[in-house]
Amino acid sequence: MKILSHRGFWKVETEKNTALAFERSFNLCFGTETDIRDMQGRLVISHDMPTGTELSFLEFIAIASKASTPEFLTLALNIKADGLANAMSKILSGHPKLDCFAFDMSVPDMHSYFEIGIPVFTRMSEVEQQPPWLDRATGIWLDAFESEWYTESVIHHFLQMGKRVCIVSPELHRRPYHNLWEWLKPIAQETNLMLCTDMPNQAAEYFGKLE
Numbered sequence: 001m002k003i004l005s006h007r008g009f010w011k012v013e014t015e016k017n018t019a020l021a022f023e024r025s026f027n028l029c030f031g032t033e034t035d036i037r038d039m040q041g042r043l044v045i046s047h048d049m050p051t052g053t054e055l056s057f058l059e060f061i062a063i064a065s066k067a068s069t070p071e072f073l074t075l076a077l078n079i080k081a082d083g084l085a086n087a088m089s090k091i092l093s094g095h096p097k098l099d100c101f102a103f104d105m106s107v108p109d110m111h112s113y114f115e116i117g118i119p120v121f122t123r124m125s126e127v128e129q130q131p132p133w134l135d136r137a138t139g140i141w142l143d144a145f146e147s148e149w150y151t152e153s154v155i156h157h158f159l160q161m162g163k164r165v166c167i168v169s170p171e172l173h174r175r176p177y178h179n180l181w182e183w184l185k186p187i188a189q190e191t192n193l194m195l196c197t198d199m200p201n202q203a204a205e206y207f208g209k210l211e
Contacts, residue, residue: 001188001207002074004031005200006172007047017045019055019063026067030200031074031099034060036088037081043088047080057088061095071097076121076141076166076196079105085112092118101164103141107132121166125149139164139192145173148180152187159192169197181206 008021009030015021017034025032036043036057039050043057064073077088079102092100102113103121110133113120119138122131126149131140140158142150142165158165167184170177181203187193188207197203 001193001195002031003200003203004033004074004076004194004196006033006196006198008032009200022063026064026073033076033078033196035078035080038084058091061091064098065095074099077102082106082109085116089116089118101138141166143168159190164192166194166196169195171198
């Protein structure tokens with residue numbers, strides 16, 4: 001199971017989605033999830049409305065590419081606006097070793113990512129029981145807003161379909177994570193399984209390996 005840091009490996013809230021948090025994450029061989037928006041014709045890293053001080057997407061990709069093992073880094077790119085696919089593709093095309101996928105764009109916008117060839121994870125949660133474009137998606141972004149509604153059979157179903165599965169750890173929604181982590185431990189050896197967490201170091205120790 002790969003461990004992805006949520007908005008980088010941050011230690012205080014103000015470090016989220018910063019170069020420091022990403023460098024810390026990549027130096028420990030964790031992948032990461034981050035947020036992509038556009039601002040005045042540029043792609044920037046920002047969960048909320050950008051102010052102009054954000055790291056650019058180009059700078060973010062450069063940081064990942066300079067990591068000691070970029071070919072093992074998984075980058076989960078949370079798309080916060082429509083119409084970014086072409087600009088993203090131009091930047092990513094120069095960094096083929098990085099393992100990147102996009103997710104959370106609108107359903108109509110997903111089609112442009114398929115056409116360009118950027119891997120896409122489709123969403124599934126307790127309120128999204130029918131993942132859109134499942135046949136064309138590379139993987140599943142498996143979320144749970146209020147409780148862990150899914151079972152091990154749900155995960156195995158997608159893995160057997162050849163899909164990758166990234167599970168959103170409960171602390172991202174301000175819920176305790178212990179029960180889910182304990183439940184995941186027996187299947188943590190699955191190579192197509194990922195965990196997106198605010199606590200990558202603790203997850204690596206708990207599951208017994210660094211990714």
